[in-house]
Amino acid sequence: MTDAVLELRGVSKTFGPFKAVTDMSLSVLKGEIHALIGPNGAGKSTLLNMVAGGLPPSAGEILFAGRSIVGLPPHQIVHAGIARSFQITSIFPKLSVIENVRIALMARQGRCRSLFAPAAGVMQDDALALLEQVHMERDLDRPAGELAAGDRKRLEFAMALAGAPELMLLDEPTAGMSPEERSLVTAIIRKINATRGVTVLFTEHDIDMVFSTAHRITVMHQGSKLTEGEPAAVRANPRVRELYLGEAAHA
Template sequence: MTAPSPSPSPAIVSVTSVSMHFGGFRALDDVSIDLQRGEIHAIIGPNGAGKSTLLNVISGLLRPTRGDVHYGDQRITHVPPHRRARLGIARSFQITSIFTGFTVHQNVQLALLAQRGDCRHPFRLTGERYRDEAHELLARVQIAGMGARMGGELAAGDRKRLEFAIALAGDPQVLLLDEPTAGMSGAEREIVVGIIRSLSAERQISVLFTEHDIDMVFDNAHRITVMHQGRRLVQGTPAAVRSDPRVRDVYLGEGDDAHV
């Protein structure tokens, strides 16, 4: 069952006529999308459709060849990634990025230190600094009991939850997630999806994510953008996207992704 949609509101992120060229290859071609406050918005499409490239443009890892990105009423097209993170845009990758040689608790403490500009010696033992706040963030993603474990010991779903806690250390308003349930068991996927939904509903965090698990997308997204060959093909509610014949044409022959 699809999650209830948030009330309409001004977009927190707007992408307007963005193109991204690598030489003669057009990874993105005149793409426009918007993300509403508190919305869970999925980006789907076949491999090579431009999904991850779009997230990289929004997070600042790539500067578009043409077009603009706005965060609220602020143009951030040329703002570097670290400043976008300070503004409230957090990015999570398909391959989790954590310090495997530090404990779960220390990973979150380091994130808090970095966000507060208190990282002159970030790789020293963090001790008691921000310990309670780190524990609260781990509790929010349901791994408070794993604080003493090394990051490298965690299963895929637990690593992803730790990455969410690290992202939340910056008190973000927007989460950009690339394949958040990739490589997880059914039980792990259910936990991670539950966290995404609670962050949206309880904290009004806007979530923009790419995903190949079509069932997960249609069960949880408020809106869906379908991309194909670097262009936006369809954008709308899950019901509208599911019934659009263009979407079925794109996914025909794409294996598991064909079941839309």
Template sequence: MSLLQVENISKSFGGVKAVQSVSFALQPGELLALIGPNGAGKSTTFNMVGGQLAPDSGQVLLNGKNITGLPPRAIWRLGVGRTFQIAQTFASLTVIENVQMALLSADRMIFHWWPRAASHRRDHALALLSQVNMQAQAYRSCSDLAYGDVKRVELAMALAHDPQLLLMDEPTAGMAPGERVALMELTRRIAQERRMGVLFTEHSMDVVFGQADRVAVLVRGKLLAEGTPQTIRDDARVQQAYLGTGLVLEKHDLPSP
């Protein structure tokens, strides 16, 4: 059984068919990149998986359980984490306090945090920060961090409730090339160690072809192609779909097989 099974989901906004009968699956420990030109339906598909949007038809299954149309909070409780294009952290809190806040939420204590947040599961928070190589900066304010480090803190927060599936919305947006690769290499290692599936959208093709196990390509709301990075790299339909979009798919700019 797949960790995530998306079956023929569709979504329209008025007369615009944003997503049309899209299907794909994700296995434990696997990274699946969802890519496509602007307006391809990536965000709509991503948000139907995460519960921000309900599909008009089709279904989303998590470990065989139908989660179609459930609100994001309910999906989160079932073991789905998420990071965002713009990192969602508390700039006024320290690094460890950010993770402790995520742990309080995971423990359903978010409305009781004031008297106990500073001591809540400190060892667990430090262990999560160690996983993302941020333990040494645990007591720095998030407002003082470089953006790449903020993204690592957000990743630690997303791991606080031990998710089976992690949704990453353009995780490397705004990052320098070296930071992009480092973040996704870290994510890949954690996913393999935890047997956690990762579904991510991304515009940086070096990240997609360098880190994803499989790639799904959307064009005009339909699934155009799906397969390994090598298969997608060599697909003439994918090359044609990206011409003129500003996204680079030329072979000399992509990692070698």
């Protein structure tokens, strides 16, 4: 892991007088799982939105695979190799699990005009292979709207993988889940990283999940980077313990 797949250089975002992100620099290395943590309002989701193209930075540069992606619309950023997963899953609830994945595969191939045409058998093998990656092959015919929170998230991961991304952006991937669901989703993230080589940048409030999963951690505070490093170094940082970890720092 020597090459940066994503680089932020002096990135800032303001909303009128409010400074959401200030002079943020960040390197996410190819093949790593990188966590972005901090208190509510630290600027984490704003930063992910800028990388994904949902918000333009007010200043600074964002490079993906060495090329600037500032100003590109979200769909072009997706096609460049960045997938985004939101806190609230974005699936088609009335369609089956495998139909959702087929749609994602068809969209990746530019077959948007036929997305809602009868698609029985279309890309069946590819869709099934993706569902196997997230351990959902037994649920392929279930309506997506009937899935529990953890299962919806796993389906969304399969849909994101349909785009063959090099980088996945995950915003609170285990939010609102039971301990069992969190454990399963965390295992899927590790598997996607290990078996497919997908780089992961994620935000998360579950400190135990962060420190057991991330290769490196960046801590944000009031829109700026407080510190960055491997989990043990971040946990031992006095300012992180004072401002953010609190009781968790001693766990």
